[in-house]
Amino acid sequence: MSFIIKSRRKRAYGLNEPLRHEAHKKPVTRRDFLAQGFLTGAATIVAPTMLTSLLKSGRAGAAPTTTLTPDILSLKEDVCNITGGAGKIPFICFDLAGGASIAGSNVLVGTRDQLDTLSVQGYSKLGLPGGMVPDASTGTFVDTQFGLAFHTDSAFLRGMLSMTSETTRANCNGAIIPARSENDTGNNPHNPMYGIARAGAKGELLTLIGSQNSESGGNSMAPASLIDPENRPTKIDRASDVRGLVDTGDVAKILRPEDTVRSLETMALLSKSKVGLDEGPVELLEPGTVTTALDYEQDVEIRKRFLCGYVKTADTVNTFSDPGALDPAQDPDITAIFGPNFGGDGEFQKTASVMKLVIQGNAGAGTISMGGFDYHTGERATGEIRDFRAGQCMGACLEYAARQGKPLMLYVFSDGSLSSNGAIDDSVNGRGKGVWTGDNQQTAASFFLVYNPTRPPELMNGTRQIGYFRRDGDVETASSPAANSVNLLVQTVLLNYMALHSEIGLFTTRFGTALGNGSALDNLVALGPICNGTIGNPV
The missing domain is CATH 3.40.720 (Alkaline Phosphatase, subunit A)
Structure with a gap:
């Protein structure tokens, strides 16, 4: 024989109503608030590269509007190792x-x-x-x-x-x-x-x-x-x-997508000269006008990051251009x-x-x-x-x-x-x-x-x-x-x-x-x- 216990029913909470448990401490951390339903999250985005202001836009997705120049393609593949998705x-x-x-x-x-x-x-x-x-x-x-x-x-x-x-x-x-x-x-x-x-x-x-x-x-x-x-x-x-992942800011109001890409490519090539990476990713033949107080390997890495930020931006804006x-x-x-x-x-x-x-x-x-x-x-x-x-x-x-x-x-x-x-x-x-x-x-x-x-x-x-x-x-x-x-x-x-x-x-x-x-x-x-x-x- 089995028994079913029925108790006086308590009021159910609404779908988005916070849960308040007398036996639990008051929510203090973000995780506390989330677990008890006090919030579902607000939007704050971390951009995928250092150039946040250049990487948010209403333009996104579909085929590239143009082809990157050979110089930028070389930097993308050989220096910056920028690749597409992994296919997993x-x-x-x-x-x-x-x-x-x-x-x-x-x-x-x-x-x-x-x-x-x-x-x-x-x-x-x-x-x-x-x-x-x-x-x-x-x-x-x-x-x-x-x-x-x-x-x-x-x-x-x-x-x-x-x-x-x-x-x-x-x-x-x-x-x-x-x-x-x-x-x-x-x-x-x-x-x-x-x-x-x-x-x-x-x-x-x-x-x-x-x-x-x-x-x-x-x-x-x-x-x-x-x-x-x-x-x-x-x-x-x-x-x-x-929508905000790929953005060229006010530039989009002035230039066509392909012109924006060309401008970013020019910025990348200028930065390449400035950071002293003219002859390749790791040989600093010239100190350039940007210097750091780091050792050789760290110095090269910082310069690469600076350069590759521009290259990544040009590539991203080129790839994701459909609004x-x-x-x-x-x-x-x-x-x-x-x-x-x-x-x-x-x-x-x-x-x-x-x-x-x-x-x-x-x-x-x-x-x-x-x-x-x-x-x-x-x-x-x-x-x-x-x-x-x-x-x-x-x-x-x-x-x-x-x-x-x-x-x-x-x-x-x-x-x-x-x-x-x-x-x-x-x-x-x-x-x-x-x-x-x-x-x-x-x-x-x-x-x-x-x-x-x-x-x-x-x-x-x-x-x-x-x-x-x-x-x-x-x-x-x-x-x-x-x-x-x-x-x-x-x-x-x-x-x-x-x-x-x-x-x-x-x-x-x-x-x-x-x-x-x-x-x-x-x-x-x-x-x-x-x-x-x-x-x-x-x-």
Whole structure:
């Protein structure tokens, strides 16, 4: 006999209403405010080169208006090593600040595989009452439209379904990674973007972007061992940020795009003479009129940076000259997904801005931070409506990738998680599920989905789960290296990203042997390759 506890229902919070917890300290840091839903982020952008004033514009994207002169092309390729995007699989991560429920009520999790069931009490802890427990033998409450198994009433799933076509869903697959992390803090080193860059991801304009003005680009930190100041994410959280990436300022009002490029080329050649690099990038035959107090190698590097700033500017303005090509508000595929004006939702606009840059190859990887997921408010409805919108944003990324004919790896994580005491919220938005009553890092997990335009990625080891839960609804911390170490969770994600490129053999060279090597690495890979090295070589 099972008992269902019903309690006096508490008022649900609005979709964008801040969460105030009596048991929590007042928000002080930006991360505190984000986790409790007091802000969704304001726009401040970091330009991709030192010449910020010359690199923002309404002109962006499409084919170059002219051809760079041979002198500038030589500087671009031989001296400055300016290259286009790297052709890696686009990567977007969702950082759900506050400790969202991922395992059980959203993505199914089990004691060995996703469909190896937990106890009724375990599911209750994860917010599912006895009448909503999944049953693999009958398929009850199990949805595998995205390859990865979701609970049929998952708010993530419902949001994703609302944004994706059946064809898009059929070409997806994924995995869940049971892994505990600290509750309600940005100090978890969850963000993998620097590692994605080290794995080779690079965009035509930017390497990394993120919706928060932080070192990681999101709410959670990046692992210290992976941080590369050269790749600090550029802040992008709205359409105006994207439109402002390439700008010639008032020059655009006077000169045509091709004349602007020629002017910038002239500035580059003049600077080349001034910094004393006439005979090549490293031989200073003349001291020039610009001098530094640095040693030889540092001096040369500073001079190169000064020169290459102008070269990069000329190349960027030349490449991105169409006024609307970078603008998500003018993209018909984005309008078809979100509706005009991004459906009037700032989170949709943020998602559209990041996904367009990443999926079109103008950024290598991006983080979308969403706030207000610390929703243990003594009822269920608040979490359901927030999870639904997060699912809409995830689904939009997958659908946009499908419309663009590009693959995508989508990774979702949160700082800690929460649990239910078994009481039921029977309101319309509570949906008869368990109320969220407190933080609980033992129920945490992350997951990823991969979309491939030609076919769904194949399973490597016959399971979509890396590690497992105990029957009582807690992470088994010995089930994988990732289960009890956020740093190793990130490495596991990076390993799976490289595996999609047929590059498992390069992993230890780039990231060390903390996960082991050989068969130990193979056991942590969920999906097989979809390309050889770059997306231009599909398998």
